[in-house]
Amino acid sequence: MFEAIAFYLFAFLTIVMFSVTVFTKQALYALTALAAGMIFISAFYFLLGADFLGAVQIIVYTGAVMALYAFGMMFFDTTRNVKEYGRSPQIIFLLSGMIALLIVIIFVVPIVSENITAIYPVIEGVGNSQAVGMVLFTKYLIPFEVAAVMLLVAMIAGIVLAGKKMDYSLTLMEDEEIKLAEESKEKALS
Amino acid sequence: MSLEQFQDRNVAEQNYFHVDIPDYPTTGWGKVKRAASRTFKGELFVGLWVVFREMIKFDIHTVQYPKEKLPVGPRYRAVHEMQRLFESGTERCIGCGLCEKICISNCIRMETKLDENSRKLVTDYTINLGRCIFCGYCAEVCPELAIVHGPRYENVSDQRAHFTDFSDMLTPIDAAISGTQKEFDGFGAVTPHEDERVKTTPLAY
Amino acid sequence: MDIAFLIETVVKIVVILLVFSALAGFGTYFERKVLAFMQRRLGPMHVGPYGLLQIAADGIKLFTKEDIVPQNVVGPIFKIAPVITAATAFMAAAAIPFMPSFTMFGYEVHPILADINIGILYILGVMGIGLYGPLLGGLASANKWALISTARAASIFISYEVITGLALLAPLMMVGSLSLIDFNNYQVGGIASWIVWSQPVAFVLFVIAGFAETGRTPFHLVANDHEIIDGFGTEYSGMRWGLFFIGEYANMFFISFVIAILFLGGYGDGSGLGALALLAKVSFIFFFFLWTRAAWPDVRPDQLMWLCWKVLMPIAVINIVITGIVMMF
């Protein structure tokens, strides 16, 4: 009983939140609604007994990813409405609708045909996080490590791209040095 | 450090010293060394100890204002007092208008007229204390020592009209007659050795 | 799901809300008093005996003040931001075991609201959400100071989430569980078995990160009064600002509880003495928060980032590696 009520409540809330995210013209509403939607999604994990995934969902999506979005938003005036320029809304509507439909079909088909079984059924007496760890470090060890290496590569690349002028401190330079640096930059550009 | 040392404004002769500030490190290794020395020198704990020591000592310096008050210096410039002549008790102000003229925030306003003896009479005198900046010019310029500054610094009110109440500033007449009216030795007051400087015939030089 | 459980949960929620709001109120009083004594002042003295009723006076003042919503703000977001700050601070308290379970009227009471076996992850998650109060409040305020403070809050929270997580990883490996109760039971063997002795580096890192995430003095950059006014709280007035305030102090108590349970032995073996000891530890950590505020200067935002990424994170990683190697052999 409680579970059904909670499920429908959170389903409704999630849908409302994500709809707000898509339909609103106010960037701050979109950000807030997206964050709230992410939290409401984690409620499903908790309902299904996957506490670990629920908490990770909150930490990663709400705590980190959304905060990065917010960083981007600080460069805009978030108190104004966004003006959207769409040349042909029909095509956008059509394409996004098709994609949404496809995704729904892809996920619904195995459920309807009833041939999904859990490869790794829940082991009695083993906690949630242990179960995740077992699967992650046995069957999915290679993808896991590859993902880790890819993230490492991305991080190093990011540092290299951003860190070109890391030893360059305007506060420590004399005025002439700054001028010289500016001139050499202009020369390089022209 | 004693209080006298603080009050001594002769900066050049005091034993000030320069704090030793090391140069800003420019190399990476220098920065590492600085960070390490800052971390392990325990300066942070010195700071913690100092404030903790003060807390234990409980050497409180608070003046609990409405209950205790600090003494006000004799030359303190707070709300004005309009003085009276001793004996007769008439107001000292002769209506010369100098204070009105000099007041830099334009807060003195007076009306005068000639009375039946052709003497100048002040009919209306107000100081708007809401605008006054307590600069003391009015007291300094007054030739009669009529307007002086008093020590009353608590002048809060919920009505702006109260800031212009003349009767509040005027010394009560019985204080003047009984001789308890205090002379002000602040701004513009008579200096102690003024008597010796007074010449019997001012123009005999 | 029987009725008794439901009633128990509701009672616990009410108790936690009341206790934490009261603690937040008394926290402000103690902060003023302790700071005053350390600066040779007396602090609040007039309202009530020794100024004790100052909290009530402040509360009445905040409640009755006009609730100003300035012209260009994004209304709804502006209004819910303080609620998020206060709510996350209280929500975080749900996973804290305050005392060992005891029996009352023949019914066993567990003084923890939600005994989830991933308590630490939950705490990290809620701490992460705590970012949304300053973030939304600052972005919605249409105020430059608020915006600067928002940028700082976002960068600090993202960076120091990493430190909190990495610092906790090493003790986690030793205990082998994400449950706060397991952490407590790991340290029942008296002072010598406290995790702070076996993991001093993790302890220091976690305390530093706790300071950063609650925005207390050495890292008081989010609402640094002398450069960006009150940061994200600049445009707020009355009770909305009060909620930010309550959130900040409730957060301090929450972090104190977490530190005490994770590193300092928690409530120990579960006797009444252990519960008192937990309170003493929490009070000391809270006092430490105030103490540092009196003693230490603030760091600059860039120094804070430098500290996080160039100093604390490598140390945390090295700590994990060493712990792993030691545990392997």
Ligand code: SF4
């Ligand atoms: S003290 Fe200065 S400002 Fe005040 S009434 Fe006298 S002259 Fe005017």
Ligand code: SF4
């Ligand atoms: S200067 Fe003195 S005497 Fe002249 S009007 Fe002002 S108070 Fe009266």
